[in-house]
Amino acid sequence: MLPENLQEYSTAAAVDRFDADALTGGKHALGELTLEIVPAKIVSVCGFLKYDQKFVRLSAVTAVDRFPAEPRFEVVYHLHSIERNERLRLKCRLPGQDPAIDSVTSVWRSANWYEREVFDLFGIQFRNHPNLKRIMMPDDWEGYPLRKDYPVTGSRV
């Protein structure tokens, strides 16, 4: 359902028309539009945004750890439409226990490395990812450094 505060934004309205169950909330703050998407629908919504709404570029994928709040993780997608000169932020909330979401590599190939980085540093699994392995840290590294419960300093005992 389209939240009331987003009714004047055409992209939000378009996503709502495409799939009314996909959009759970969002906001427009500091000139930037954020849409909250149901994690299970992320691939279809991204496909719609790319091919129908001309968001041809995926600028970045990252995550925010809200530890100890639940749902703990936010996966954040930054989309860019060159034709419309617009940027859009999508957000999916994932639980702290076994966080997993479908990969959007089938929509944008650039998601490959972006998602690997999120997997490497946050430990979020991306289902159907072609090559989900660590990218920044060594392959045998334990833990996920950008999680809030991972220490900044100290040595391994």
Next chain:
Amino acid sequence: MSEPGVPGQFTATLERDQPETGPRRMILNMGPQHPSTHGVLRLLIELDGETITHCEPDIGYLHTGIEKECEVKTYQQAVTLTDRVDYLAPLSNNLAYCLAVEKLLQLEIPPQAQWMRVMLAEFTRLNSHLVWLATHAIDIGAMSVFLYCFREREEILRIFEMFSGQRMMTSYFRIGGLALEPPRGWYQRVKKFIDIFPSRVDEYENLLTANPIWIGRTKGVGFISLEDMLDLGVTGPMLRAAGLKIDARKDRPYSSYDKFDFEVPTRTANDVYARYQVRIEELRQSAKIIRQAMEGMPSGPWKADDPHVVLPDREKMKTQMEALIYHFKIVTEGFRVPEGEVYHVIESPRGELGYYVVSDGTATPYRVHMRTPSFGNLQAVPTMVEGILIADVIASIGSMDFVLGDTDR
């Protein structure tokens, strides 16, 4: 997830298996300490004769955890970390980060500080492009270009040193403006440099543009289609060399770029030579912007008028109790930034540089993510080099102009 390898040992195997039939292919390990990768990049290349059949970049050797480190610094302290992300364009990173935080604070930056920032960001572009041209040319074998470019780069570093005391990691921008005003005699030095610089660009072009060896090594080499580039996250001069006029300075002007008159150079050939032409033209355009900024510099304060965020002048601090208290508060605990999130994109010398800053209302950033252009660009390496000759790999990856610090953060 793949099985972890033996610690400290390279696994010289590729993700995909060797074909069972046909001639055996050779796997070549290029890097991580290869002089032409400009940092520590490892490329695993599978060769059939001299043709590349498969390529896998391996990155992460320079990962220093800057994003994690930002979460335990105050907003102002984190500026010094952003310098270290891309060590050839430190001021561009400072600028993107400061603009993002200032957007969260909804801080108005005085015109003089904005123009100065534009001027310094363009100097950074000159600096970065000169290092790129020097090293790209030396990779292909044009030794003397290196010396010419570093002559001008040295002067730029001296200009940086004069105002900030540092040659590379200047950390000169503050949230709310600039650290100091430039010292006496600085403008004269900039003017001297800018007067002579266009003729120096002509010198580089004399050495390269019509040079048959240069043309032979770069024309028609390193092609990758525009659709592939957009899909793979490539930005910056690479896209402009493929005919797409995209530049954040024009599309979404920040820091008063809309008040400057400059062109966004494009080419359509989409090869290494076209990327060279685009960057050479950008050198000229940046010099033009610096001249405009210097000649039209508005007068006024160097810092925003917000005592909660911006440090008071030394003079006031020593004479006014209130200024002293503000100084103490900002230095010891920093300033609080309202809750929210912002993604600010600027045009760095390498392409789209975005800072995603999340605030939870305290004095330290809750999360800082850097969308760095080199990371996106490097992802296109396999698509670009698969099917070409190994001798062209150096020219091709050189034309991408990546910095591994920027890739790995």
